[in-house]
Amino acid sequence: MNFLAPIGSFTLGLLAEIGRIFIFAWEAVGRGAMPPYYWRQIAVQMLRIGYNSLPVVGLTAFFTGGALALQIFEGGSRFNAENLVSSIVALGITRELGPVLAGLMVAGRVSASIAAELGTMRVTEQIDALVTLSTNPMKYLVTPRIVAAVLTMPLLVLVADIIGIMGGYLVGTKSLGLNAGAYIKNTVDFLTFGDVSSGLLKAAAFGFIIALMGCYHGFNSKGGAQGVGKATTNAVVSASILILAVNYVMTAMLFTGS
Amino acid sequence: MSKTNTIKMNDAPEHIVLKDVHKSFGPKHVLNGLNLSVKKGHSMVVIGGSGTGKSVMLKSILGLLPPDSGTIQIGGRDVTGMTGSARDEVLSKFGMLFQGAALFDSLKVWQNVAFGLMQGKGMNATDAKEIAVDKLRQVGLGADVGELSPAELSGGMQKRVGLARAIAGDPEIIFFDEPTTGLDPIMADVINDLIVDCVKRLGATTISITHDMASARKIADDIAMIYKGEILWQGTAKQVDNSGNAYVDQFIHGRADGPIQMDVFKA
Numbered sequence: 001m002n003f004l005a006p007i008g009s010f011t012l013g014l015l016a017e018i019g020r021i022f023i024f025a026w027e028a029v030g031r032g033a034m035p036p037y038y039w040r041q042i043a044v045q046m047l048r049i050g051y052n053s054l055p056v057v058g059l060t061a062f063f064t065g066g067a068l069a070l071q072i073f074e075g076g077s078r079f080n081a082e083n084l085v086s087s088i089v090a091l092g093i094t095r096e097l098g099p100v101l102a103g104l105m106v107a108g109r110v111s112a113s114i115a116a117e118l119g120t121m122r123v124t125e126q127i128d129a130l131v132t133l134s135t136n137p138m139k140y141l142v143t144p145r146i147v148a149a150v151l152t153m154p155l156l157v158l159v160a161d162i163i164g165i166m167g168g169y170l171v172g173t174k175s176l177g178l179n180a181g182a183y184i185k186n187t188v189d190f191l192t193f194g195d196v197s198s199g200l201l202k203a204a205a206f207g208f209i210i211a212l213m214g215c216y217h218g219f220n221s222k223g224g225a226q227g228v229g230k231a232t233t234n235a236v237v238s239a240s241i242l243i244l245a246v247n248y249v250m251t252a253m254l255f256t257g258s
Numbered sequence: 259m260s261k262t263n264t265i266k267m268n269d270a271p272e273h274i275v276l277k278d279v280h281k282s283f284g285p286k287h288v289l290n291g292l293n294l295s296v297k298k299g300h301s302m303v304v305i306g307g308s309g310t311g312k313s314v315m316l317k318s319i320l321g322l323l324p325p326d327s328g329t330i331q332i333g334g335r336d337v338t339g340m341t342g343s344a345r346d347e348v349l350s351k352f353g354m355l356f357q358g359a360a361l362f363d364s365l366k367v368w369q370n371v372a373f374g375l376m377q378g379k380g381m382n383a384t385d386a387k388e389i390a391v392d393k394l395r396q397v398g399l400g401a402d403v404g405e406l407s408p409a410e411l412s413g414g415m416q417k418r419v420g421l422a423r424a425i426a427g428d429p430e431i432i433f434f435d436e437p438t439t440g441l442d443p444i445m446a447d448v449i450n451d452l453i454v455d456c457v458k459r460l461g462a463t464t465i466s467i468t469h470d471m472a473s474a475r476k477i478a479d480d481i482a483m484i485y486k487g488e489i490l491w492q493g494t495a496k497q498v499d500n501s502g503n504a505y506v507d508q509f510i511h512g513r514a515d516g517p518i519q520m521d522v523f524k525a
Contacts, residue, residue: 038377125360128322132354132433133423134346134378 024142024216031136032143041144049110049145049211050152054159056109057102061160064097065089065167073176085176086183087190089168094195095255098160100247103206106153107239111214114145115235118218119228127219142219146211153207154200161196198254205250206243213239272331273298273463274319274431279328281314281487288314289325290487296463296480301454303466303474303495305509306484307518312467313357315484316433319465320352321345332431350378353429353462357436359420361408367419368394368404374427393422396459397452414445418452425456432457434466438473450476471510474498483509485518 072085072092118141121127130137165187172178214235221231274296281289288311296302306312317323319330321340330338337348353374361370369376371393372386381389391401397418408416417437424432437453438446450473457464457477468474474481475495482492483506491503498510508516 036380121362124358125356126362128317128320129354129356129360129362129423131322131349132320132352133374134350134427135373136346140377 020220021212021216024219025212027138028142028146028212028215032139032146036139038140038144041140042147045145045148046152048113049106049148049207050156053106053109053152053156056105057156057160058163060101060105061093061098061164062167064101065093065164065169066171068092068097068164069168069171069176073172073178082176082178083182083186085172085178086168086186089172090165090187090191091195093164093168094161094191094199096199096247096251098164099157099199099202099206100243102157102160102203103153103210103243103247104240106149106156106206107210107213107243108236110149111210111235111239112232114211114214115218115221115232116228118142118215119221119231122219122221123224123227137219142211142215145215146208149207149211150204151207153203153210157199157203158196161199198250201254202247202250205246209242209246210239213242270297270299271334272296273300273333274465275329275331276315276319277329277331279315279318279325279330281311281318281323281325288487289318289328291328292484292488294482294489294492296465298463299461300479301457301464301466301477302480302482303468303478304482304484304489305469305471305474306467307469307509307520310484311487312484313435314487316354316435316465316467320349320354320433350427351430352433353424353427353431354433355417355420355424355435355437357439359408359413359416361416361419361423363408365408366404367399367406367408367411368401370408370419371404371422371426373423379427389426390422393426394419396425396456397422398448414441414448417441417445417449421449421452421456425460425462428460430462432460432462432464434464434468434477436468436470437466437477438468438470443472446470446473447476449473453477471512 068089069085072088073082076082076084118127121141127137127141130140169183172183173180217231217235217238221227272295274294276292276294279289279292280287292311292315294302294304294315304312304315314323318325321337324339328338329336332348337345340348362373365373368387368390371390372383375381375386375389376383391404394401394404399415399418399422403411403415408419411419434453437449441449453466454477466474466477478495480492481495481498483490483503485505491501491506493501498506501507504517508518514520
């Protein structure tokens, strides 16, 4: 019967961890809704999380849009459906690949840096020092990062949508010989507001996950450099997996009903 | 070394009182029914070896590590398990110098010193900077140091900035966590002098934890010895040499032989 013990302790550990994450999120968001608000921190974090992620997200979207155009052209040509390239690229980018790939790239960039920064602050007692200076560390460190990520991720994904579609357009018209005017017309005609807005809604959820995982693991890191390294890894891995899982759930909820 | 402070009468009221405080981390019992009382305006130094529960005791009082049982009173009010704005109000009376100074490395030195005034108390930057520069001067640092980042400072300077930050809000209670650890003996004495000086100026109640006896003798009005999460002995600084307590004697003379057995000997 001993083989059941590890399963049991794993399940208990997992549930306890989920509980701790929910309490942490509540402390950050529920209590964070009460004053004081640290506007300056929110602005600084928006710059760090959003603006500084633009190059990474833009390049990812550009190459993904291009590769998507190539694949759809290759597949479509088997059914004489090359003219579908533009609309499928647009749908694929806005609904799925824009938010997911931007989310994963930002998770790697931002969750890691948040976890490392907060983790270092934890192990050097800077978080304890905040408490002795009449400043709630949750409100000062965590809430601004979550707010900033939730606000900037949709903007980043909007940029990714545009650049991704442009990547598909450039590959489609310059390399695959598709008609430029028809490409743009098809994109505009087929794309609906719902395609874009659902992607932006996903982006906001991913922004929440990215900041929450970075903050949670950083805030609870222990034991010096090794602990900070572990926190960073855990932040990126858990944020990435949660993004993919939540993406599936949101896709199922947003699109299968209609 | 003899301190002549007329204000510090022995019948001063109790300011910080810990009663039967217990704290465990899993199977490890760190505080085992700790009792400690500190009189208002007094400098209490808690001595004890590594891992005896000194830091956990301070963090329990601050509410960073809530005790499992027992009570903590500050100024006659029970603060055990206090949360929210009540806790914030209690904490606004505290200042603390951390062992590694714990300066915010993303901020300039003066912003560190002014942090509690600006973020915690909502003071504007101009006024807060003025106070910060004044507090830096009190710990022997010029206004030019205020413009540096903490990473550019030596360990001794970081400790002094940490001290300036701890006293910036004119706290009623100040904690010093190993104030002289990691400093050369001369800088350690400079810090000791600054602590005595700053505390006198503020009239604050202080608890220092240290294993540096030279520091303890210099800054203490009262001394308590912690061992295995309990206070074994408490008395005035003068009594420490005649405590009649074998544990205290062993510690203050730094002997390997005695009632305190280090784990390394249990082979």
